[in-house]
């Protein structure tokens with residue numbers, strides 16, 4: 159199996175001196191291609207911080223991070239843009255949709271940055287929005303959508319580029335149980351197609367759908383085990 | 391992503407905050423417009439001064455009696471410090487003496503001028519010409535006065551002292567309305583004159599109305615109105631513009647002999663040289679243009695600071711958005727080009743509107759001056775506005791685009 163994510167002794171420290179906080183305090187972690195991993199833990203335990211590192215959105219205070227065998231800190235701006243755009247699909251905890259821009263345009267955007275032509279872009283964006291059940295709300299702007307709908311737009315935007323690595327930070331936080339169920343089924347399909355999925359969640363039943371569960375506390379990994387009920 | 395797509399993105403960005411977009415455009419527009427118009431006004435006024443001096447004729451010299459120098463300075467006159475006790479007035483004989491091919495080879499022609507201040511009337515219509523003068527026929531060429539209708543008076547008219555007159559447009563309108571004044575009779579200071587010609591419209595020079603004019607044979611004026619006192623002045627036309635200085639020294643020699651000016655005795659007359667008057671006025675109106683240009687430059691600068699401010703606020707406000715775009719794979723250069731194109735469109739549209747407004751505004755007469763656009767000011771104002779827009783739109787955008795996505799995303 160090929161190693162997709164390789165985090166070595168990662169430290170992320172905010173602030174200096176006495177008031178400094180270790181959001182990550184010596185985390186080491188490997189994720190192979192095709193895995194389905196859930197990261198769980200109490201609020202403030204460093205889950206989002208770790209996810210931002212894995213998504214190449216942030217840098218470590220010390221330690222190393224290799225994505226597909228390449229150390230992220232050695233990449234230049236252009237290479238990082240390609241990694242973020244093509245390799246990774248990122249679902250943010252706080253959605254992060256572009257304001258005053260329709261759902262459709264939001265979903266089209268990552269494809270625009272990859273140079274995909276208008277017609278194909280539109281077709282694929284519409285298909286992705288249909289998958290998350292938002293065909294009716296395509297031409298609405300984020301402020302005109304409910305929290306759950308915004309979250310589903312964010313999911314469509316992350317999936318539309320068919321990334322090999324899907325990173326989802328609390329993707330079900332704003333969803334009802336029906337939508338949660340549908341989204342988890344979608345993740346199963348994606349994973350079944352051979353793509354790597356990493357999900358952060360508070361919810362035990364969401365975590366239970368993954369094949370491997372990592373638990374964090376105070377910036378450290380306290381347990382890392384395969385999910386007996388799902389692991390094949 | 392191609393350039394067309396970038397432009398589409400930029401246009402979408404601009405329409406998101408329409409009020410701010412239009413205010414920025416307006417700021418650029420006003421800055422550019424004021425530079426163009428103010429410089430055009432300065433240029434127009436200096437051209438007007440030049441024209442009015444051109445009308446007087448640059449080869450002409452004016453001799454006035456009296457030894458007092460003008461306070462204004464800059465006049466090239468033969469000045470003196472002495473009193474006027476033994477001063478001799480200028481006479482017709484002085485004027486005749488200047489027509490001397492041997493002693494004054496650079497003098498083309500000479501005319502004595504006898505001014506008076508009288509009111510003319512035609513029935514109930516009255517007019518007080520600002521220039522009411524008795525002259526010789528040579529005056530017309532020396533003073534650059536052409537006829538619109540009728541005829542000049544002749545040397546014979548002067549010898550005979552005939553009461554004929556040539557009037558300017560303002561005087562004609564005041565006395566005769568729209569009627570043809572030729573052949574009509576007017577009374578000036580109670581003395582009848584027959585109008586035989588009208589001069590072409592000179593326009594106002596800004597100081598006086600060049601068309602408020604009444605010219606008659608000097609003999610007629612002296613015999614019936616002014617009396618035979620000293621002349622008001624003598625006008626001399628030099629053969630060439632370059633010969634005016636030579637003509638001036640020839641005249642000085644002749645008049646010094648006639649007026650017995652010797653050694654330390656001060657001259658009792660002054661010679662005004664139009665050519666030097668012209669250069670003085672031209673340089674003072676140039677100063678005026680520079681001053682207006684400076685004021686306009688400041689307004690462009692203030693406009694530029696406004697643009698900079700709005701651009702900065704726009705970029706800071708959109709830092710979060712820049713973070714999102716980077717997180718989903720936007721290369722730095724694409725983000726930068728979007729903001730640069732936005733800034734360029736803003737300053738281009740504002741600048742073009744300013745140029746348009748400048749051209750329209752320059753069609754109106756401002757503060758009595760007809761503005762004349764200086765092409766370089768258009769390019770300057772337009773170029774500066776684009777530079778300001780692009781630099782101050784591009785610089786903060788480039789800084790924001792260099793942030794790590796997470797840093798930009800945390801920005802509130």
Ligand SMILES: Nc1ncnc2c1ncn2[C@@H]1O[C@H](COP(=O)(O)OP(=O)(O)OP(=O)(O)O)[C@@H](O)[C@H]1O
Pocket residue numbers: 172173179180181200201202203204205206207208251800
């Ligand atoms: N920009 C920052 N500056 C200072 N401290 C930060 C910053 N971002 C995160 N932290 C701190 O780092 C720690 C880990 O934060 P993180 O967002 O990773 O938690 P989390 O596990 O995702 O929590 P939640 O479940 O509430 O989302 C927290 O104590 C948080 O206060």
Ligand SMILES: [Mg+2]
Pocket residue numbers: 205206207251327
């Ligand atoms: Mg979090």
